[in-house]
Amino acid sequence: MEKVKVGIVGLGRLGRQHAENLAFRISGCELLAVCSVAAEEVEQVQKDWGIKYGYTQFDEMLQNQELDAIFISSPSNFHCEQIVKALNAGFHVFCEKPLGLYLEEALRVQEAVNQQKDKIFMLGFMRRYDKSYQYAKKKIEEGKIGEPIFIRCYGLDPAKAMDEFIQFAKSNYSGGLFLDMAIHDFDLARWYLGVEAKQVWAIGGAYAYPEFSEMNDAETGTALVKFENNKIGIFVAGRNCAHGYHIETEIIGTKGTLRIGTIPEKNRVTVFDEKGAIKECSDGFLERFEQAYLSEAEEFIACIRENRQPAVTVKDGVISTALGYACRESFETGKLVTVQS
Numbered sequence: 486m487e488k489v490k491v492g493i494v495g496l497g498r499l500g501r502q503h504a505e506n507l508a509f510r511i512s513g514c515e516l517l518a519v520c521s522v523a524a525e526e527v528e529q530v531q532k533d534w535g536i537k538y539g540y541t542q543f544d545e546m547l548q549n550q551e552l553d554a555i556f557i558s559s560p561s562n563f564h565c566e567q568i569v570k571a572l573n574a575g576f577h578v579f580c581e582k583p584l585g586l587y588l589e590e591a592l593r594v595q596e597a598v599n600q601q602k603d604k605i606f607m608l609g610f611m612r613r614y615d616k617s618y619q620y621a622k623k624k625i626e627e628g629k630i631g632e633p634i635f636i637r638c639y640g641l642d643p644a645k646a647m648d649e650f651i652q653f654a655k656s657n658y659s660g661g662l663f664l665d666m667a668i669h670d671f672d673l674a675r676w677y678l679g680v681e682a683k684q685v686w687a688i689g690g691a692y693a694y695p696e697f698s699e700m701n702d703a704e705t706g707t708a709l710v711k712f713e714n715n716k717i718g719i720f721v722a723g724r725n726c727a728h729g730y731h732i733e734t735e736i737i738g739t740k741g742t743l744r745i746g747t748i749p750e751k752n753r754v755t756v757f758d759e760k761g762a763i764k765e766c767s768d769g770f771l772e773r774f775e776q777a778y779l780s781e782a783e784e785f786i787a788c789i790r791e792n793r794q795p796a797v798t799v800k801d802g803v804i805s806t807a808l809g810y811a812c813r814e815s816f817e818t819g820k821l822v823t824v825q826s
């Protein structure tokens with residue numbers, strides 16, 4: 486097969502990284518078109534990287550018959566509509582998480598994906614493509630920790646990005662803390678424990694930043710989840726992590742324990758100075774998951790070239806969204822919530 490010709494929508498924090506990967510780091514593909522409502526972003530990327538087509542209207546990009554695939558990295562409130570349009574226009578589609586901001590949107594996407602079974606669809610649960618997370622999965626499959634029965638996840642955004650985030654959140658609904666932040670952890674929990682969530686109790690609040698209460702959201706929150714077979718999940722999500730971007734996962738099994746990212750190290754360097762021995766921490770998702778973003782995009786392109794569907798399915802997206810919504814409902818009502826299945 487010739488190179489897969491891709492058009493990307495969204496050239497923001499993550500979209501630009503995806504665009505750079507597609508343009509320069511994946512041999513089987515060509516980034517042929519870029520799209521953003523911000524004309525200056527489109528012009529800049531076209532000029533800097535020599536990208537043939539630029540659009541400020543998503544619908545116009547979909548008219549381009551030279552394209553094979555659409556890569557969606559626009560804000561979450563556009564995902565559902567853009568996925569459905571791109572699939573119905575005959576393209577393979579990769580979309581950043583989440584599938585949509587509401588369970589109904591996720592179900593609409595699922596229906597569209599199921600109606601276009603000859604098209605490749607992939608959702609950006611990139612942690613499944615991170616080398617450490619894959620290594621942990623292999624250990625579980627080899628039986629190293631026995632039966633996994635408990636998972637504890639921390640997903641904490643750096644406090645230094647707080648002003649930017651509050652500004653963003655006031656003008657864009659992102660689904661709230663549990664859907665926006667913890668959705669990766671919900672997916673990992675299902676992947677590692679091999680069972681589905683049944684009941685949720687979620688609590689949280691605004692501690693240092695009252696703005697979160699005004700937005701009816703939590704700055705830091707926790708969900709206690711009961712999974713099938715009485716397995717346990719504890720999820721901590723937050724936006725105010727003083728030491729950086731902290732993504733940590735612990736899986737306890739009947740014969741052992743795995744921990745991933747216990748100290749969210751920037752790299753393997755330890756700085757020894759008058760303050761002591763310092764391991765600097767990762768300061769954002771682009772740094773921590775650089776390899777995973779590239780690997781997931783490579784997999785998407787490989788799936789198109791080899792005509793096979795990726796391991797991450799639209800159903801994974803729907804189920805994780807349902808769990809995110811159950812957490813939101815529990816957080817808002819204070820009640821124990823049964824997860825919709």
Ligand code: NAI
Pocket residue numbers: 494495496497498499500520521522523526541543558559560561562563581582583609611770774
């Ligand atoms: P951002 O706000 O930095 O960038 C959004 C981009 O989309 C900008 O280029 C903007 O001009 C463009 N845009 C906005 N509305 C548009 C429209 N209607 N049509 C075309 N372009 C439009 O957002 P960010 O942080 O890059 O997030 C993008 C998506 O990626 C979100 O859905 C977010 O949930 C997801 N994300 C996933 C992460 C992960 O770890 N998998 C990490 C960060 C974000």
